[in-house]
Amino acid sequence: MEDIEDLLVAGGGGAIPGFRVPVAAAVGVNHKHIKKNRISGSISNATSCNSSKIPGTQTIYLKTFGCSHNQVRKNKFVEILPINVGCLGACTYCKTKHARGHLGSYTVDSLVGRVRTVIADGVRELWLSSEDTGAYGRDIGVSLPILLNSLVSELPPDGSTMLRIGMTNPPYILEHLKEIAEVLRHPCVYSFLHVPVQSGSDSILSAMNREYTVSEFRTVVDTLIELVPGMQIATDVICGFPGETDEDFEQTINLIKEYKFPQVHISQFYPRPGTPAARMKKVPSNIVKKRSRELTTIFESFTPYVIMEGKIEQIWITDVATDGIHLVGHTKGYIQVLVIGPGSMLGSSAMVKITSVGRWSVFGDVIEILTEQAHSRENLSNRNSKCSNDSDTCCSKDSETCACGLASSCGQKQEGTISVSMNDQKPRSQNLIGWLLRKRKNNSQKEMENEVVSKFEEKLRTSEWAFVDSALLGVMLTSLLTAIAICLYLGFSGFSSK
Ligand code: SF4
Structure with a gap:
């Protein structure tokens, strides 16, 4: 046993000595299961207690680093x-x-x-x-x-x-x-x-x-x-x-x-x-x-x-940015592009216009989602057939498994071959979604700003009134003391003249 990967091998029969086999697909992480177990408490404890006695049903917690x-x-x-x-x-x-x-x-x-x-x-x-x-x-x-x-x-x-x-x-x-x-x-x-x-x-x-x-x-x-x-x-x-x-x-x-x-x-x-x-x-x-x-x-x-600003690029969207607002896509050159759109865009490919660039990534607006449709599948399968029959233009050496029907010659992407257009309405609806998300974000930002301003104004008003109150109290006290002093003076003067 050299590595943890050797614990599980495809087919259950073990690898040929000296050969390694990746972990079988059936092995995966079940976050939901972990969460459920945490929430359901004693019941799950009882279950795990029972299952721990059955060989091969135990749960292993793995934490990875690096x-x-x-x-x-x-x-x-x-x-x-x-x-x-x-x-x-x-x-x-x-x-x-x-x-x-x-x-x-x-x-x-x-x-x-x-x-x-x-x-x-x-x-x-x-x-x-x-x-x-x-x-x-x-x-x-x-x-x-x-x-x-x-x-x-x-x-x-x-x-x-x-x-x-x-x-x-x-x-x-x-x-x-x-x-x-x-x-x-x-x-x-x-x-x-x-x-x-x-x-x-x-x-x-x-x-x-x-x-x-x-x-x-x-x-x-x-x-x-x-x-x-x-x-x-x-x-x-x-x-x-x-x-x-x-x-x-x-x-x-x-x-x-x-x-x-x-x-x-x-x-x-x-x-x-x-x-x-x-x-x-x-x-x-x-x-x-x-x-x-x-x-x-x-x-x-x-x-x-910098040279990307204003360009139209194809991207593949696979993640959500840490700000929780943008989705993360990458260009063919693996340049990170941040876009705004619904979560349903994850896992899809899209055409974007690069609107601004930063040092580490660029920002783009989605102008078209590229999805596979029935007619395009047919076209692609036609192209694959052509690829299999024409060894001069086929990019794959193995015509049986040629899957590069997207290119007409040796892997070079041809305009319009990889992009499968949606109907005219969808890009507009995607743009609308993006616009609504941006608007929602702007509105919530404005609401937050308004809240901060009104709190500040209230504080200012409170502090103004506190100042006026203090000033009035001071004037009243001064007047009272002055009146007492005058009374005492007059009283003392009258007493002396008698
Ligand atoms: S730096 Fe990379 S290539 Fe060099 S010994 Fe370490 S693992 Fe091997």
Whole structure:
């Protein structure tokens, strides 16, 4: 037993030694059940007490920490699918390797099976996660492009479900760059990749044992940007790794400035106990902090989304923003778009007009919901048939499973092929809903403002009257004392004259 995933295997028969199988679809989180048990108190206690005696019926409470790789679904529409655990690296700062160990890839068939299941379950976005996506399959004799092509062929032809490829280090993806670029161009795959560079200095990369050079990192980025329209790349940087000089750090700054990555995860080096880097001579912490602040300031000065303002984009909506008002969608390049609309828009794809842009995301107005209709299904199936018969224009090598009927040639999206229009009324009704929601929000904001103003005015009035009352009381007291003084004076004068 190497991992918790090995506890449950598809078919109940167990995996072939050395092979991993993802957790079966029947295993899931039942939040309702947890809530119900909390509410129903003693009855549920009795039930759980009885069921605890029946093997296989017990409830296990799991709490997950860390990145998405540690999580089994993000929400109803987003499935996080680990494709392997562990890696082939030996980075000198890394503690993850101690926990995850050597590369262990899940089989292509098991992952395809899982994808089929979750799509049937209503999932609209699949995140492939891994310590190093590029290394996938090297332990079981397959490769990342083989897996990706198999998964893409399972995506529904209506363009409703998107695939997001997880983080990859440069070394193992280098030899598959063209195939990966082809997959990233597919209309149902986000043109987005997370490729951590960690440092812009070769000597620091060598001290980190990252197994690539800055030049190789550049090759990955340049090739993908050149071959994939709208490609977005995120990266990571560690500031203040042991031995990092001012010159080394300067090279990192220059690299980040040159590419102006839209997302850079900046961290300060922290020695993890038991790692080789923990025994290396540290850079003073004030310098580490200074470098991290400097890089953050540079990165935050970028304005990567300014050119999007006014553009029309297709997005896939899968979540609710933390403000509870906006819905979260992503463009093909995985740029976050915040829109206002009813919860029923979750899980759908829409055309939006970008109305304003921020540093981390953009705002848009929904102008059309893209849904699959009967006539479009027929059209798509016709297109699939054509695809199967015409090997020159088909983007899939396997005509039996070609599911890319949305594109006429090699994954390039054609205008009007992926978008399935609704009737004319629905966009207007969706706009109306958006307008009503905005109006509701504005009205409630105004109500709150009015409440605050009236409370302030009341307080002001109260304080004004308090002042007048005090002044009147003072005048009355002064008058009384004056009258008493006059009476006493007159009385005393009269007494003296007698
Ligand atoms: S940082 Fe290096 S050693 Fe650690 S998990 Fe990633 S590739 Fe593996």
